[in-house]
Amino acid sequence: MDNQNSGATGPSLSQYFANDPPSFFDELAPKEKHQKNENVSIMSATFNGAFKQPEYIETGDIEDDLKVPDEVRNFWEPPFTEPGIPPHLTMPGVMSPNDLSDPIREAVLIHLGESELSQRKILRADDVTQDERGLRNLIVAGCYRSAVNLTGRLLTIYGQGYGRVGQPAKNTPHSLQLWFTRLSLLAKLGQYELLQSEAEAFDHLTRPDVYYEFHPDMYSGKKGSMACFSFRLLLAELPVYFGNAPEALDKLSELHAICNEIKKYFSDDSTACAFWRRREMRVLHSIVNCAIMMRKFNLIDDIIRGMILEETTLTREERRSLFSAWGRIYLQIGDIFGAEQKFAESRRLKETISSPDLRDFVDKGLIAVAKNDFQEAYLLFQKALQIESGNTMILNNMGVCLLYGGKLKDAINLFERAINLNPQKSLNESLLVNLSTLYELESYNSANKKLNLLKLVNKFKPDLNISLEFCLKLQGS
Structure with missing residues (x-):
C-alpha cells in the first residue's frame, strides 16, 4: 500500500491492515460487517443461532510494488478555489x-x-x-x-x-x-x-x-x-459499512474514472502508467465487492473479463487467481456449471503441469459443497490441509462438511484440535462462531464449554472484530 513519503524510515502503517480495504481476493462473498450472518435453514427448528457457511477466503494483499517518484504517487488534481x-x-x-x-x-x-x-x-x-x-x-x-x-x-x-x-x-x-x-x-x-x-x-x-x-x-x-490513495479508497467504501452499497458503488465508480484519467495522463511513462493501473485495479476489486452485495452479477462478469483480457501485466498465476475468484463468485449465485468452467480455466493456467495444488483442492471442494457431496468435499479439503497445515479457512470448511454430513461430534473434535494446535491463529471469528454453534447443537454442557473458549480467547486474543456475545453466544450463559 501507500507510503506517503518515499524517503521516510520504516514501512507505512497502512501495510499492517491485512484486509483493509477488503478485496474480493480476500473474501469473495463478504457480508456487511456489522450484520450477523444468520442462517438457520439447515438447523433444527428450535435452534436460534447462526452457523457460518463454507468460506471463500484467499490470502494475500494487493500492494503497490512499483517504485515511483512522489510526484507520480501523490498525483491528484486539487479543487478549484474562487479567488477572494x-x-x-x-x-x-x-x-x-x-x-x-x-x-x-x-x-x-x-x-x-x-x-x-x-x-x-x-x-x-x-x-x-x-x-x-x-x-x-x-x-x-x-x-x-x-x-x-x-x-x-x-x-x-x-x-x-x-x-x-x-x-x-x-x-x-x-x-x-x-x-x-x-x-x-x-x-x-x-x-x-x-x-x-x-x-x-x-x-x-x-x-x-x-x-x-x-x-x-x-x-x-x-x-x-x-x-494517501488508500485513504481515498477507504472513504469511498464507507457507505458499504453502513449498509448503502449503491452509494459506495457510485463513489467507487467516480474514483475509478479519476484513476483511469491519471493513468492516461502518464501513458508515455510506462512505470507511472502501470502504477496507476494497479490502483485502478484495486478500485475495481472494491467495485466487485459492492456488486456482489447488490447481486449485480453482469457487472462482475464485465469487470473480471476486462481484467483478464485488458491487463497485460498480470502473471499467469495472477490470471489463474482471477479465474478461481470468478468461479467462486459463480458458486455464490448457484451456477455450478459456470463455476466449473472458470475453475477449469484456472487449472489450465498453472505454471507447471503437476498434481493438484492447494487452489485446485479448495476449488474442487467448494464445487462438491455446492453439489451437497459433503463427504467428497471433506476429503478434498483434507488433501488441501496436507499441503498447508493449520489453514483455518480449510479447517472451518472441513468442520462445515462434517456437520452437514451429520457428524456433529467429529466436527467439534476437529475445531477443538485446531485450537489446541494453534490457539492464536485458530481462535478467529468464523471458527469461534461455528464451534459455539456446535456446542449449542450438542446441548450437553454447552455453557461450560463456551466459558472454556472464553478462557482461551482471554489468554491468546488481544482483540476480536465482532462481539463476544455473537461469537460465543454468552448471553444467558
Whole structure:
C-alpha cells in the first residue's frame, strides 16, 4: 500500500491492515460487517443461532510494488478555489472523550471473575512509545483498540483531538496518515457510529488544504495529495459499512474514472502508467465487492473479463487467481456449471503441469459443497490441509462438511484440535462462531464449554472484530 513519503524510515502503517480495504481476493462473498450472518435453514427448528457457511477466503494483499517518484504517487488534481473567497477547510477532530474499552476483559470479568483476568496480557496505549513506532507495535501485536486510543493521543498533539472538530488546525501528511490509520482500525473493529462521525470532516478529501499546493511555505515545489490513495479508497467504501452499497458503488465508480484519467495522463511513462493501473485495479476489486452485495452479477462478469483480457501485466498465476475468484463468485449465485468452467480455466493456467495444488483442492471442494457431496468435499479439503497445515479457512470448511454430513461430534473434535494446535491463529471469528454453534447443537454442557473458549480467547486474543456475545453466544450463559 501507500507510503506517503518515499524517503521516510520504516514501512507505512497502512501495510499492517491485512484486509483493509477488503478485496474480493480476500473474501469473495463478504457480508456487511456489522450484520450477523444468520442462517438457520439447515438447523433444527428450535435452534436460534447462526452457523457460518463454507468460506471463500484467499490470502494475500494487493500492494503497490512499483517504485515511483512522489510526484507520480501523490498525483491528484486539487479543487478549484474562487479567488477572494475563503475555501472550505478540512477540520477533523476525535469525537469521543473516552478510550475504547476492552470487551474481552469485560466479558471475562462478568463470566469468569478477577482471578481469570490475570491471564490477560495485552499491550495498552501506555505500554508503548507515544509515536508512530508505538502505534506500529500495537497494530503488529493485534491490539487494535489500544492502537485507536493511541491515535487519539497523537492527534491531540496536532490540535485535532476531542472537541476540536470544526476548529482550524494544520493538516500534514503525517496527521492524515494517523487519521487513515484510525479510521481503518475503527472499520476493522466494527465501530461504525464513531467511524461515520469522524470521517465526515474529510469530505472525500476534496478540500484544498489536504494538497501540497495549499502550503507553499511548508512544502516548496511539492504538488498533489498529502493524503494517501488508500485513504481515498477507504472513504469511498464507507457507505458499504453502513449498509448503502449503491452509494459506495457510485463513489467507487467516480474514483475509478479519476484513476483511469491519471493513468492516461502518464501513458508515455510506462512505470507511472502501470502504477496507476494497479490502483485502478484495486478500485475495481472494491467495485466487485459492492456488486456482489447488490447481486449485480453482469457487472462482475464485465469487470473480471476486462481484467483478464485488458491487463497485460498480470502473471499467469495472477490470471489463474482471477479465474478461481470468478468461479467462486459463480458458486455464490448457484451456477455450478459456470463455476466449473472458470475453475477449469484456472487449472489450465498453472505454471507447471503437476498434481493438484492447494487452489485446485479448495476449488474442487467448494464445487462438491455446492453439489451437497459433503463427504467428497471433506476429503478434498483434507488433501488441501496436507499441503498447508493449520489453514483455518480449510479447517472451518472441513468442520462445515462434517456437520452437514451429520457428524456433529467429529466436527467439534476437529475445531477443538485446531485450537489446541494453534490457539492464536485458530481462535478467529468464523471458527469461534461455528464451534459455539456446535456446542449449542450438542446441548450437553454447552455453557461450560463456551466459558472454556472464553478462557482461551482471554489468554491468546488481544482483540476480536465482532462481539463476544455473537461469537460465543454468552448471553444467558
